[in-house]
Every structure is written in C-alpha cells, then in structure tokens.
Amino acid sequence: MHEVALMQNLLRVVEEAAEKQGGGKVKLVHLRIGEMAGVNTESLRFAFQVLSPGTRVEGGELEFEKIPLRIKCLSCGEDHCPPELTFRCPRCGGANMEIISGREMDIEYIMMDEEGDSPRAPAFSPTE
Amino acid sequence: MHQINIGEDLRGFNREIAAENREMLQRFNLFSLNLMSAPGAGKTSLLVKTLPRLMEKYRVAVIEGDVQTTRDAERVGALGVEVFQIQTGGVCHLDASMIHSALHQLDLGSLDMLLIENVGNLVCPAEFELGVDGRVMLLSITEGDDKPKKYPLMFRESRLLILNKIDLISAVDFDLEKAKKEAREINPAIEILELSCKTGEGLENWIDWIDRFYKSRRG
Ligand SMILES: Nc1nc2c(ncn2[C@@H]2O[C@H](COP(=O)(O)OP(=O)(O)OP(=O)(O)O)[C@@H](O)[C@H]2O)c(=O)[nH]1
Ligand SMILES: [Mg+2]
Ligand SMILES: [Zn+2]
Numbered sequence: 001m002h003e004v005a006l007m008q009n010l011l012r013v014v015e016e017a018a019e020k021q022g023g024g025k026v027k028l029v030h031l032r033i034g035e036m037a038g039v040n041t042e043s044l045r046f047a048f049q050v051l052s053p054g055t056r057v058e059g060g061e062l063e064f065e066k067i068p069l070r071i072k073c074l075s076c077g078e079d080h081c082p083p084e085l086t087f088r089c090p091r092c093g094g095a096n097m098e099i100i101s102g103r104e105m106d107i108e109y110i111m112m113d114e115e116g117d118s119p120r121a122p123a124f125s126p127t128e
Numbered sequence: 129m130h131q132i133n134i135g136e137d138l139r140g141f142n143r144e145i146a147a148e149n150r151e152m153l154q155r156f157n158l159f160s161l162n163l164m165s166a167p168g169a170g171k172t173s174l175l176v177k178t179l180p181r182l183m184e185k186y187r188v189a190v191i192e193g194d195v196q197t198t199r200d201a202e203r204v205g206a207l208g209v210e211v212f213q214i215q216t217g218g219v220c221h222l223d224a225s226m227i228h229s230a231l232h233q234l235d236l237g238s239l240d241m242l243l244i245e246n247v248g249n250l251v252c253p254a255e256f257e258l259g260v261d262g263r264v265m266l267l268s269i270t271e272g273d274d275k276p277k278k279y280p281l282m283f284r285e286s287r288l289l290i291l292n293k294i295d296l297i298s299a300v301d302f303d304l305e306k307a308k309k310e311a312r313e314i315n316p317a318i319e320i321l322e323l324s325c326k327t328g329e330g331l332e333n334w335i336d337w338i339d340r341f342y343k344s345r346r347g
Contacts, residue, residue, distance in 0.1 A: 095316030
C-alpha cells in the first residue's frame with residue numbers, strides 16, 4: 001500500500017505550508033487525482049485517518065477532484081478524452097499522443113482557519 | 129477560512145531522488161532495467177534464465193525487491209551474481225530512495241549492468257520511477273488478455289512487454305493478438321516479445337533486445 005508513503009508526503013508538504021502562514025489549523029486539503037493515476041482514494045483516506053492525528057490537519061477533511069484523461073496528438077494537435085484508453089488520434093490516426101491530464105496526484109490547495117486557534121491571535125484586535 | 133494554493137505533486141519527492149539516481153547511474157556509465165509485473169508472472173524465473181547469458185558479456189548486479197522474504201535473492205544469488213536485497217516491509221513497490229541507498233552500497237564502478245526486480249504488483253511500481261534506463265514489464269498469459277485495459281498504467285510506462293509462459297498457450301484462453309493490440313492502443317511505442325522461461329522459447333530475442341538497448345545507451 002503506497003498510499004501511506006504518499007500521505008506522509010502530503011502531511012509534510014501541508015505542514016510546511018501551514019507553518020509558513022504562521023500556524024493554525026488546516027481544515028481541508030483539496031487534491032486533484034487523475035483518472036489514470038495509480039492511487040486509491042479510499043486507501044488515501046484511510047492513511048489520512050491513521051497519520052493525521054497530532055498534525056495541523058488533524059480533524060480536517062480530504063477532498064478529491066477527479067481529472068479525466070485527456071490526450072493530445074503531436075502530429076495534428078487534436079486533443080480529446082480517449083474512450084477505452086486508446087492512445088491513437090481519431091483525426092489523423094497518429095500514434096504519438098501526449099497525456100495532457102489524467103496522471104495528476106496533486107495537492108491543489110488547503111483551507112486554513114482564519115487566524116486559527118493560534119494563541120498569538122486574540123479574538124479581537126486591541127491595537128487602537 | 130482562507131485558501132492557500134500549493135500545487136505540489138505527491139510523487140515529487142520520489143521524482144527528485146529518481147533524478148539523482150539517474151545522474152549517478154550515468155556518471156558510472158551503468159545500464160539499468162526495472163522489471164515489473166504482477167506477483168508470479170515470472171520475473172525471478174526470467175532473471176535465472178537470463179543472467180548466465182548476460183554474465184558472459186557484462187558485469188551484472190541484481191537488486192531484488194521483496195515484501196518479506198529473501199527467497200528471490202537466494203534463487204538469483206545461487207548463480208554467483210552480486211545481489212542486493214531490499215525488503216520493503218509491506219510496501220507494494222520499490223521507490224527511488226530504496227534504490228538510492230542500494231546504489232550507495234554497491235560498487236558501481238565495477239559494474240556494466242544493474243537489473244532490478246520490483247515487487248510483484250501490477251499497479252504501484254508504475255507510479256514510482258527509479259531513475260533507470262528502461263522499464264520492462266512481464267504479463268504471464270495465465271493472467272488473462274484483458275489486463276492492458278484493466279491496468280493501463282504499467283503498459284503505458286513500459287518500453288518492453290514480455291508475454292511470458294507462452295508454453296501454456298494451449299491450456300488457457302488467452303487471445304495473443306487482442307492483448308498485443310490493446311497494449312499498443314495504450315502505448316503505441318511499446319515493444320512486445322513472447323517468451324517462455326520454461327522452454328526457453330523467445331529467450332534469444334530478449335537477450336538481443338537487452339544487447340541492442342545497452343548499445344543504444346552505453347555503446
Ligand atoms: N509454465 C511456465 N511457468 C513459469 C514460467 N515462468 C515462470 N513460471 C512459474 O511461475 C511461478 C512464478 O514465477 P516467479 O519467477 O517466481 O515469478 P515472479 O514474478 O518473480 O514472482 P514474485 O517475485 O513473487 O512477484 C513459478 O512457479 C515459475 O516456475 C513459464 O514461462 N512457463
Ligand atoms: Mg520474484
Ligand atoms: Zn492527429
């Protein structure tokens with residue numbers, strides 16, 4: 001199950017990003033997962049439950065956006081979503097196809113608490 | 129709540145280390161292949177058949193990836209080849225950092241060729257590049273001719289497909305032409321060889337393939 005290793009990466013990246021913001025809780029992690037990516041979202045959720053406690057993401061949510069497979073012909077430029085995973089151009093018959101999308105496994109964005117539960121940020125600003 | 133954009137690939141870390149491996153292998157002019165397949169398709173059997181032939185011409189080492197045991201390493205080691213064993217401890221694939229530490233422990237300067245047997249798994253190894261010259265996958269015909277469309281990723285990522293256990297063709301309903309056609313639909317550039325580790329049929333073609341690829345990379 002490589003979802004554990006992927007989740008460790010996710011938590012590391014997200015913790016670093018949250019740290020840069022000065023801390024606070026991460027409420028949501030939005031992921032883009034390609035149709036042809038070799039990852040199981042259920043296993044990712046499971047790994048998240050096991051590994052997130054004690055991090056800034058604890059109690060937060062994972063959100064998946066499914067990205068369809070889209071390929072482009074390098075001969076004529078035609079791009080399309082191939083039915084049945086056929087990597088051949090329907091226009092010119094070319095076989096040199098580039099994958100434009102569908103292999104993603106990206107952390108797109110995170111949602112963080114406004115000033116969060118950070119002890120450094122009081123409920124109202126006493127500046128004046 | 130506010131949104132913070134990240135835009136990072138979960139495989140990014142592996143990719144960086146794979147690039148280091150590639151650079152390291154090139155520095156030592158070391159040719160390398162990553163053998164992938166479902167469990168039991170015949171990776172170790174193929175190595176056992178192939179290594180005596182390769183050892184006549186090349187200085188070869190093998191990295192054996194296994195979840196738990198050292199059995200494959202023992203089978204291959206019995207041929208007198210240097211074997212580096214990686215036990216992944218439950219992880220379903222080799223990743224670039226496992227290979228990286230192996231590279232640091234092998235005497236790379238004394239080798240021409242490094243063959244890596246990945247963990248038996250038809251999905252995960254395809255997502256984790258190791259930084260080698262080429263990926264080779266085995267599909268044994270007892271697994272069924274529908275596998276290319278069901279598990280497209282590995283077919284897409286491989287340079288060569290070996291249809292193994294061809295000696296069993298009369299015993300199973302495996303449509304060779306269909307499997308080849310569908311593998312090529314996913315990866316039009318893929319090369320395909322039919323082979324039997326049992327009878328030795330197709331072994332010459334496989335050795336020739338290695339020789340040619342070796343020359344194109346290191347010749
Ligand atoms: N009939 C026949 N049997 C084969 C052939 N190649 C391998 N086998 C048998 O298939 C079984 C599995 O072969 P292995 O070489 O261990 O397969 P593997 O891919 O290394 O397996 P894992 O490392 O467990 O993933 C063994 O019993 C082999 O004897 C072949 O070409 N024909
Ligand atoms: Mg094996
Ligand atoms: Zn075209």
